[in-house]
Amino acid sequence: MGAEQNDAGPTWPVLRVADWTDTRDTVHMWTQIVGKIRMVHAPLVNHWWQVTLYVSPRGLTTSTIPYGSGAFEIEFDFVAHRLEVRSSDGGTGGLALRPMSVAEFYAETMAVLRRLGVEAPIRPVPNEVDPAVPFPDDHAHASYDGEAAGLFWRQLLQADRLISEFRSRFVGKVSPVHFFWGAMDLACTRFSGRPAPPHPGGAPNCGDWVMVEGYSHELSSCGFWPGGGEEGAFYAYAYPEPDGFSDYPVEAEGAAFSPEFQQFLLPYEAARTADDPDRVVRGFLQSTYEAAAELGKWDRAALEVDPGRWLDRMR
Template sequence: MSERLDAWPELDHAELAPMVDYVNRISQVAGKYTLDYPFEAGWGNVVLEVTPRGLGTPVFRHPDVTFTVHYRLLDGDVVIETDKDERRLPLTGGSVAAFYQAFCDAAVELGMPRPRTSLICEIPDSPATFEDDRAERTWDPHAARLMWQAMNMASSGLEAWQAPFLGHRPRVGVMWGGFDLSATRHRAQPTTPPKDAPTFMQNAQLNAYVSVGFSFKNVPDRPSIGMYAYIWPQPDGLEGRSWGVDGATWEADAGLVLLPWDVLRRTEDPHQAIVMFGDAVYQAAIDTADWPSDLVGPRVDGWRASRTPASTLQHMHG
């Protein structure tokens, strides 16, 4: 038990909240570039990858410059890399406004466009723009490492859950608006978003989907860290179901299935528990919302298959 708990660290909401809030804001700066690219169902085009050292954007290919931005949480800096040169911006202190100015200055020097908007989105009670956010921030290396470690471990489980799905499934990654790690499965079933929903939700909810993910702030106005899931549109019949892992519960008021981090890390195999949690949510979609069961293929061991005589023979003659 002690080895497992050491591997899956204890996460304290109060300790991590200031850093989560800071990284959420600055990650939106480079995240804005993803909005210039073709829209994928459920905003699959915008996610930031969980890298070996932090969070990375996709590669952006402009006519005059190709670039990527890497928020290196384990190093306390942001690396902007282009086909011509690179710049490193330290995150040792300062404000969001100061970071945004430094980022834009570096972008101009590297021949990149500035982000087309500086609006801060999906953060309640936030200043309107990056330029307006002048509160002084403190970089906490320990909190940054815990954040990365949690997202890295959750990513591994979510990627394993997604692997056998045969339908549209954007890559697992961080939605930089709400700052949640997301894995979604989509089906071609047009839906009607609520008319009073913000534009980004109107676009996200054009078709049915199942979402499973990890968040440092699962429920608004309630300290909570862990896995979440929901089915859009929300079907009836979710009360009283089993969600694959003891301690996972349906929270009707939030419209979410929740698996708290502290419960997850105490399971016998947290990685497999994420897969079981996701499978239970998808089974609920099958049972209550007529999702097709044949969109999920078998889970196979590719490495074992690659060592069979038939595979070896085929490789030799290929």
């Protein structure tokens, strides 16, 4: 029972939030800096999909960022513990990920970009946190435990794998599986196709208009967040929340609706210690989606699909 092992380490690693909070909060600010660099150069996509990061085989990446007639990419490599910057003109640069302040990381990252000829005039203040200390002034967040960062990336690998599989069953409008640096969570969102009432906002240090764009259409969202449990948590919510949503029977042992966070939470440790973690997470993702779709009267027949429909012809 518990974490499956392979040559690279535990597939479902143990990482207590309390054991890496300082590193988590520092890395959170680092990802905000990199995410904002992507945001200033990428054209707006509905629901802010252009600002996110993605799980990569070594960490988290911006993917391709357009710049002039070329492009560049920034990747957090949590295997070699480096920030790597690669440009389409062949230029490369980077810096070692190590214990250093947000102010130092900000200055070094911007210096790397300047050496590669990339301008990145970001607003150097974090979002969705309180207090929002400007990056050049943040000397308090300065921790980096490389082992913990690597374990977090391995948590993200499992979440990305299972949520991507879940995503494949939906033929309607659905987001990529992507990492939002505002709240530091991996997310995937399905949409019914109907507009939603304007979101009231309320996220700290984030304009209400940001939330109005993000929640402009009726949705069911799921993801993984390194909080909400002793080792993080899978989550699921609906907007607008249909009547009866919080009481819907969720098919995942250990999952429950959190009145504090207004969403269903499945503690990561409940999945990790299960005889079949994949089955538990799949049940959580599917049943919480069904809570939104059934109670919200989505046209499920038109929106859902069998991801194996072409397998016989593909072989």
